[in-house]
Amino acid sequence: MIYDAVIIGAGHNGLVAGSYLARAGMTVCVVEKNDWVGGAAVSRELHPGFTYSNCSYVSSLFRPEIMRDLELPRHGLQILPFEGGAVLTEDGDYLGMHRDHDANRREFARHSLRDSEAYDRYARDVQRHCRFIRPMLMRTPPDPARFRPRDVAELAWLARKMFELPEAQIAEMIRFWTMSISDYLDQYFENPVIKAYLAVSAIIGTALGPMSPGSAYVLLHHYMGDVDGNVGAWGFARGGMGAVTKALTASLQAAGGEVRMGSGVDRVLVSNGRATGVVLDNGDEIRGRRVISNMDVKRTFLKHVEEKELPGEFVDRVKKFKIRGSSGKLNIALDSAPVFPALPEGSTHIRGDLHFTDSIARMERAYDDWKSGTFSRDPFQDVMIPTMIDPTMTPPGKHFMSCFVQYAPPKIHGGEWTDADRDAFGKTCLDQLEAYSPGFKDRVLHVEVRTPRELEAEVGLTEGNIFQGELTFDQLLFNRPVPGYAQYRSPVKDLWICGSSTHPGGGVMGAPGRNAAAEILREAGQIKGMRDAYPVL
Amino acid sequence: MTGLKRATQLLTTPFHARTSAANLQGRWGPWAGYRAALCFGDVDMEYTAIRNAASVYDLCPMVKYRFTGPDAEAYLDHLTVRNVAKLKPGSVHYTLWCDDEGKVLDDGTLLRHGPQEFLLSCQERHLPWMLDAATGYDVTIADVTTEIAALSLQGPTSAAVLRLAGWDVSDLRPFRMLKVDFGGAELTISRTGFTGDLGYELWTSADHALPLWDHLMAAGALHGIRPIGTDALNLARLDAGFLIANVDFIPADQALRHDRARSPFEIGLDWLIDWTKGHFNGRRALVAERAAGSEWAMVGLDIEGNVSAEGSILYLGKKKEVGYITSAAWSPSAKRSIALAQIRRPYHESADIWVEIYAQRELQYAKLMLKADQTARPFYEPARRRTTPPQAF
Numbered sequence: 001m002i003y004d005a006v007i008i009g010a011g012h013n014g015l016v017a018g019s020y021l022a023r024a025g026m027t028v029c030v031v032e033k034n035d036w037v038g039g040a041a042v043s044r045e046l047h048p049g050f051t052y053s054n055c056s057y058v059s060s061l062f063r064p065e066i067m068r069d070l071e072l073p074r075h076g077l078q079i080l081p082f083e084g085g086a087v088l089t090e091d092g093d094y095l096g097m098h099r100d101h102d103a104n105r106r107e108f109a110r111h112s113l114r115d116s117e118a119y120d121r122y123a124r125d126v127q128r129h130c131r132f133i134r135p136m137l138m139r140t141p142p143d144p145a146r147f148r149p150r151d152v153a154e155l156a157w158l159a160r161k162m163f164e165l166p167e168a169q170i171a172e173m174i175r176f177w178t179m180s181i182s183d184y185l186d187q188y189f190e191n192p193v194i195k196a197y198l199a200v201s202a203i204i205g206t207a208l209g210p211m212s213p214g215s216a217y218v219l220l221h222h223y224m225g226d227v228d229g230n231v232g233a234w235g236f237a238r239g240g241m242g243a244v245t246k247a248l249t250a251s252l253q254a255a256g257g258e259v260r261m262g263s264g265v266d267r268v269l270v271s272n273g274r275a276t277g278v279v280l281d282n283g284d285e286i287r288g289r290r291v292i293s294n295m296d297v298k299r300t301f302l303k304h305v306e307e308k309e310l311p312g313e314f315v316d317r318v319k320k321f322k323i324r325g326s327s328g329k330l331n332i333a334l335d336s337a338p339v340f341p342a343l344p345e346g347s348t349h350i351r352g353d354l355h356f357t358d359s360i361a362r363m364e365r366a367y368d369d370w371k372s373g374t375f376s377r378d379p380f381q382d383v384m385i386p387t388m389i390d391p392t393m394t395p396p397g398k399h400f401m402s403c404f405v406q407y408a409p410p411k412i413h414g415g416e417w418t419d420a421d422r423d424a425f426g427k428t429c430l431d432q433l434e435a436y437s438p439g440f441k442d443r444v445l446h447v448e449v450r451t452p453r454e455l456e457a458e459v460g461l462t463e464g465n466i467f468q469g470e471l472t473f474d475q476l477l478f479n480r481p482v483p484g485y486a487q488y489r490s491p492v493k494d495l496w497i498c499g500s501s502t503h504p505g506g507g508v509m510g511a512p513g514r515n516a517a518a519e520i521l522r523e524a525g526q527i528k529g530m531r532d533a534y535p536v537l
Numbered sequence: 538m539t540g541l542k543r544a545t546q547l548l549t550t551p552f553h554a555r556t557s558a559a560n561l562q563g564r565w566g567p568w569a570g571y572r573a574a575l576c577f578g579d580v581d582m583e584y585t586a587i588r589n590a591a592s593v594y595d596l597c598p599m600v601k602y603r604f605t606g607p608d609a610e611a612y613l614d615h616l617t618v619r620n621v622a623k624l625k626p627g628s629v630h631y632t633l634w635c636d637d638e639g640k641v642l643d644d645g646t647l648l649r650h651g652p653q654e655f656l657l658s659c660q661e662r663h664l665p666w667m668l669d670a671a672t673g674y675d676v677t678i679a680d681v682t683t684e685i686a687a688l689s690l691q692g693p694t695s696a697a698v699l700r701l702a703g704w705d706v707s708d709l710r711p712f713r714m715l716k717v718d719f720g721g722a723e724l725t726i727s728r729t730g731f732t733g734d735l736g737y738e739l740w741t742s743a744d745h746a747l748p749l750w751d752h753l754m755a756a757g758a759l760h761g762i763r764p765i766g767t768d769a770l771n772l773a774r775l776d777a778g779f780l781i782a783n784v785d786f787i788p789a790d791q792a793l794r795h796d797r798a799r800s801p802f803e804i805g806l807d808w809l810i811d812w813t814k815g816h817f818n819g820r821r822a823l824v825a826e827r828a829a830g831s832e833w834a835m836v837g838l839d840i841e842g843n844v845s846a847e848g849s850i851l852y853l854g855k856k857k858e859v860g861y862i863t864s865a866a867w868s869p870s871a872k873r874s875i876a877l878a879q880i881r882r883p884y885h886e887s888a889d890i891w892v893e894i895y896a897q898r899e900l901q902y903a904k905l906m907l908k909a910d911q912t913a914r915p916f917y918e919p920a921r922r923r924t925t926p927p928q929a930f
């Protein structure tokens with residue numbers, strides 16, 4: 001059989017693209033190298049009775065329009081908002097987060113009265129940037145080098161949106177898109193702990209420090225999502241992040257799509273400049289009228305397409321695409337709830353994100369280690385215990401803890417990570433946890449330690465970069481992944497790309513997969529069942 | 538002054554000592570003369586408790602009537618549209634009742650405690666009408682609203698919470714009841730609720746209210762139990778597609794404008810009517826309406842976009858006014874903008890219905906005209922709602 005679409009990779013974007021295509025009437029086969037689906041949105045049971053969120057762990061970016069189009073609630077997806085969060089400080093105090101505006105202000109005021117009142121203006125200004133960027137997420141970027149009517153119209157739309165703003169705000173926006181988060185926060189706040197908490201979103205998944213120019217945009221990337229209209233808020237997928245890809249798989253299958261697991265794609269078949277199918281590692285051939293890669297742009301074109309099929313300049317640009325890994329992760333099964341003595345008993349802070357890095361300076365020092373080719377000795381950790389809210393992942397009273405760690409380089413001092421390096425990295429993180437939660441290690445039943453090496457080996461994220469490519473301004477919008485190929489197409493006819501390497505980038509967002517499907521269906525003259533982005537009022 | 542205060546102050550329910558301690562922001566509202574929590578502090582988290590873990594809602598202000606006597610069954614059969622003879626002791630059914638013109642007075646749940654004993658729980662008060670209708674029946678009617686403490690325990694972990702509380706409900710099917718002992722008092726557990734999720738309602742005597750609350754909270758500590766207010770419940774009931782008197786329809790005996798009264802056909806509840814059981818209140822008018830057709834229809838709408846359509850008007854082809862929204866919200870569970878609406882027949886079958894929304898943003902209105910597609914109710918229906926034995930979460 002010849003499928004209308006063969007998709008390489010059952011990451012969430014591959015599944016989103018596949019579901020849209022299947023709903024529009026195409027025959028779809030998704031090929032996944034692992035024995036499970038999900039890519040970096042995956043939940044596996046690594047300790048009996050404990051479901052993990054092995055990679056991504058919180059949800060906000062996933063477009064609600066996609067959930068609705070693909071009927072994911074009916075297929076079991078539930079997003080749970082969470083409350084809480086805190087930075088535990090070195091001196092034994094804490095800065096706690098509250099969902100209630102005034103409770104939050106009072107807590108900020110405990111650290112700085114001035115900052116507590118500055119927060120509203122900061123939040124408003126960031127929201128303004130979000131309002132500008134959100135409408136772009138579900139549109140194919142224009143190609144400024146071409147003059148097709150759609151590109152011209154799209155460029156005009158962008159320009160109009162820009163010039164709708166007052167001049168001062170345009171200037172402010174351009175500054176924001178290129179600034180460091182440290183400089184940005186200095187405009188509003190004086191307190192180091194408050195700044196450290198707010199800077200977090202700017203470094204997550206990024207090979208930049210809080211003092212690197214361009215880090216402010218990364219913050220925006222983490223703020224532009226929402227939970228049920230609550231822009232900037234994050235939630236848990238009930239059942240772990242794998243619930244997202246589980247629901248997507250059910251939706252795909254309900255629409256007649258297939259998923260083949262257990263053997264990856266060795267290479268894309270190309271004949272006469274057109275993709276015609278794939279050959280799997282086990283030798284099987286799957287034919288398709290088009291091939292859509294959910295792998296990152298580097299893996300797709302440098303590892304699975306013969307170089308002779310691609311223009312030299314394109315290959316060169318793909319080689320130079322920045323995809324440096326910077327993150328690691330510990331997934332921990334706990335026998336009982338950890339206790340953080342700094343937090344007031346019974347407070348809700350433990351239900352949210354917990355950090356131990358209490359100043360931007362410490363965060364930057366963690367980045368210094370990365371720059372010198374090693375993991376941070378005093379790492380930044382984003383610690384979450386989803387089972388404080390989600391009853392489905394562990395037995396009652398037991399917990400799953402997700403620790404997202406920065407920084408961890410793709411190579412250690414220029415060489416490959418060894419198991420000993422990985423264990424040393426894991427120990428550094430566990431020691432930090434133990435310092436803030438005495439007795440922590442005694443509660444541990446199992447730990448999965450993941451460095452960029454493990455992330456690349458399992459998920460196929462080149463260099464372990466969690467976003468399939470860095471979110472720096474030179475790699476966004478019509479330059480993502482490379483100039484001239486921002487419209488989900490490639491130099492090979494009928495070979496498409498739909499993963500996070502494409503606009504609008506990484507995170508469990510679904511927009512790249514959805515936009516790629518829109519382009520494919522538009523070209524096939526079959527576009528339907530796809531709503532536009534909800535308007536920003 | 539104190540006399541006036543005593544006379545007009547909202548009453549508190551038997552759970553007040555606990556609910557007032559838990560209500561962090563003083564968000565109370567009046568409900569049938571009682572002080573009811575609208576929200577304990579965070580409506581999103583409370584709604585999430587209903588759909589994710591376990592929620593506790595104080596049902597005491599619901600009006601409750603007890604019917605006893607040899608003719609109680611015949612009387613209720615005459616009073617309500619559903620077949621009460623089919624309601625076995627130990628069972629519950631949802632029902633409604635009409636005036637002689639076949640217009641709806643109220644809806645409620647009828648619990649059959651024994652061959653000759655029933656409890657009706659509803660939103661509005663009907664005592665004079667019920668007493669008048671009792672002429673010729675050997676039935677005793679009592680308003681027992683203040684005698685009973687009722688709590689609704691709803692959510693995916695609610696069965697697990699009850700098990701930890703010492704009550705095994707694994708065999709309890711939807712709309713069935715179980716009687717257990719609680720501190721020497723009788724406690725009735727019914728697998729019913731207003732959320733469209735797995736859930737139970739607990740009924741005991743008012744003097745056992747506080748121990749019951751404490752017992753449940755302790756049992757649910759590791760299962761995410763949380764008190765919820767009316768705001769969160771209202772969102773969940775809309776997901777489930779349930780109606781509320783005086784929100785989605787006007788009880789016929791309260792309608793000032795006589796065209797506001799609605800028949801069961803017009804609020805989509807004619808399926809409750811048992812046409813074979815003999816006479817019941819409003820039957821003659823309803824038979825005539827069945828033949829002649831009704832004026833209105835109640836529909837579920839799936840509205841494009843993500844702006845709630847509360848209080849909006851419906852149009853045919855964006856022009857002709859054909860109806861109005863009674864309840865609407867963005868549903869966090871269904872990830873859709875949903876609404877219950879009244880549409881004038883025959884437009885309820887049209888695929889060209891639009892809703893005009895005035896969305897206020899920073900004082901100014903954005904005017905939207907959005908497509909509204911008919912959709913099935915419940916808007917959101919997790920399988921765990923009906924599964925027996927219940928899922929662990």
Ligand SMILES: Cc1cc2nc3c(=O)[nH]c(=O)nc-3n(C[C@H](O)[C@H](O)[C@H](O)COP(=O)(O)OP(=O)(O)OC[C@H]3O[C@@H](n4cnc5c(N)ncnc54)[C@H](O)[C@@H]3O)c2cc1C
Pocket residue numbers: 008009010011012013014031032033034037038039040041054055056057058059060061263264265266294295296299304327328329404455458459460461465466467468498499500501505506507508509
């Ligand atoms: C540790 C970590 C934490 C993160 N935390 C968050 C978070 O909390 N929230 C958030 O929104 N985002 C988070 N992210 C980012 C987010 O998870 C990713 O950006 C996103 O999941 C990528 O999705 P994708 O579909 O584009 O690609 P991927 O998930 O990378 O999917 C690619 C798929 O292709 C498969 N594949 C690779 N090679 C082959 C082959 N040769 N043949 C067949 N199949 C192949 C892979 O196995 C994989 O299934 C995190 C990522 C990581 C790694």
